[in-house]
Amino acid sequence: MEHLHELHALVARHGREGPTETPVKGLTLYLETDPDVVAYVVHRPVLALIVGGGKRTVLGGRVFDIGPGDYVAVSVDLPAAGQVTGAPYSAVTLDLDLGMIAELISEPMAPTWGAAAGVEMNKAGPDLLDAMFRLVSLLERPQDVAVLAPMIRREVFWRILQSPCGAMVRQIALADSRLSRVGRAVTWLRTNFAEPVRIEHLANLAGMSPASFHRHFRAATAMSPVQYQKRIRLQTARARLLAQPGDVAGVGFSVGYGSPSQFSREYARLFGAPPARDVANFLEARAATPGAGN
Incomplete structure (x- = not known):
C-alpha cells in the first residue's frame, strides 16, 4: 500500500x-x-x-x-x-x-x-x-x-x-460512557496493583453496580478485575527482575504477593518458568545474541 x-x-x-x-x-x-x-x-x-x-x-x-x-x-x-x-x-x-x-x-x-x-x-x-x-x-x-x-x-x-x-x-473520549467509566477502574488497578482488590471500590469508581461493573470490565479487557491485577503484578515483577536480577521473594512481595511459593507458581504459569530460571534463560539468550547490550 x-x-x-x-x-x-x-x-x-x-x-x-x-x-x-x-x-x-x-x-x-x-x-x-x-x-x-x-x-x-x-x-x-x-x-x-x-x-x-x-x-x-x-x-x-x-x-x-x-x-x-x-x-x-x-x-x-x-x-x-x-x-x-x-x-x-x-x-x-x-x-x-x-x-x-x-x-x-x-x-x-x-x-x-x-x-x-x-x-x-x-x-x-x-x-x-x-x-x-x-x-x-x-x-x-x-x-x-x-x-x-x-x-x-x-x-x-x-x-x-x-x-x-x-x-x-x-x-x-465521552466522560460518561461505559468504556470511559471502566477506564477509571483500570487506571486505579494499574496504579495500585500491589493493593488488595475490592470490587465494591472499583465499581464505585466506575459508577456501576458490582454486577454491571464485572460485565463491562470483562467486555473491555477480556479479564476479570482480579485476573487483570494478577497480569499487571506479574509483568511488573518480570520487568523488575530482568532489569535487576536478585531478590525474587522481595520482588514478589513488592508487587503484592505475600507467599513466595504462590508468586513462583503463578509466574511460571504465565511465563513458562519460575522467576530465577526465566531470568537466567533471558540473560543467557541475550549474551548469545551478537551485539546484545550494545
Missing part, C-alpha cells in the same frame, strides 16, 4: 531495537528483529500502525496476526504478549489524546454510533496512511514539529473516528 515502504524506511532510519520515543507528542517507533523473544507489555490507549514484517499479539484476550497496513486501536490499558513472525518487524504508535478526540466528536460531521470494545484491528485506509506518513516524516524536519505536529495528529484522530474503530475511540 502507498506510504508503507516509506514508513518502514523512516522507522529503520530513526528507530532502534525496541521502542524509540520521538519529539512528536505521543509518537513512538518500534523495531524488532528477534523472533525468539516474547515481549510482555501493557498498552495504554493507543493507535498502532504496522508498517513492516509481522507479529502475533495476544491482546484483550484475543489473538491478532498483524502485518503491514494493519492498525490496532486500544481503548484502555491492556496487558499484551507479542512475538515477531516476520522480521524485521516495524510499527509506529500514537497515544490517543482524549482531549483532542473529545473536541473532534463535538464537530457536526463526527460519527455518532456507539458500540464499544477494548481493542479493535482493521486495515488502514489511504487517508489514514497518508496522515501517519506526514506525521512520521516530521522526524526528518524537526524544525516543523512544533507547528505541524498538532494539526496532523488532529487529522489522524479524525481519520480514526471515521474508521470502523471510530465507535470505540469515540467511547473513550
Whole structure:
C-alpha cells in the first residue's frame, strides 16, 4: 500500500531495537528483529500502525496476526504478549489524546454510533496512511514539529473516528460512557496493583453496580478485575527482575504477593518458568545474541 515502504524506511532510519520515543507528542517507533523473544507489555490507549514484517499479539484476550497496513486501536490499558513472525518487524504508535478526540466528536460531521470494545484491528485506509506518513516524516524536519505536529495528529484522530474503530475511540473520549467509566477502574488497578482488590471500590469508581461493573470490565479487557491485577503484578515483577536480577521473594512481595511459593507458581504459569530460571534463560539468550547490550 502507498506510504508503507516509506514508513518502514523512516522507522529503520530513526528507530532502534525496541521502542524509540520521538519529539512528536505521543509518537513512538518500534523495531524488532528477534523472533525468539516474547515481549510482555501493557498498552495504554493507543493507535498502532504496522508498517513492516509481522507479529502475533495476544491482546484483550484475543489473538491478532498483524502485518503491514494493519492498525490496532486500544481503548484502555491492556496487558499484551507479542512475538515477531516476520522480521524485521516495524510499527509506529500514537497515544490517543482524549482531549483532542473529545473536541473532534463535538464537530457536526463526527460519527455518532456507539458500540464499544477494548481493542479493535482493521486495515488502514489511504487517508489514514497518508496522515501517519506526514506525521512520521516530521522526524526528518524537526524544525516543523512544533507547528505541524498538532494539526496532523488532529487529522489522524479524525481519520480514526471515521474508521470502523471510530465507535470505540469515540467511547473513550465521552466522560460518561461505559468504556470511559471502566477506564477509571483500570487506571486505579494499574496504579495500585500491589493493593488488595475490592470490587465494591472499583465499581464505585466506575459508577456501576458490582454486577454491571464485572460485565463491562470483562467486555473491555477480556479479564476479570482480579485476573487483570494478577497480569499487571506479574509483568511488573518480570520487568523488575530482568532489569535487576536478585531478590525474587522481595520482588514478589513488592508487587503484592505475600507467599513466595504462590508468586513462583503463578509466574511460571504465565511465563513458562519460575522467576530465577526465566531470568537466567533471558540473560543467557541475550549474551548469545551478537551485539546484545550494545
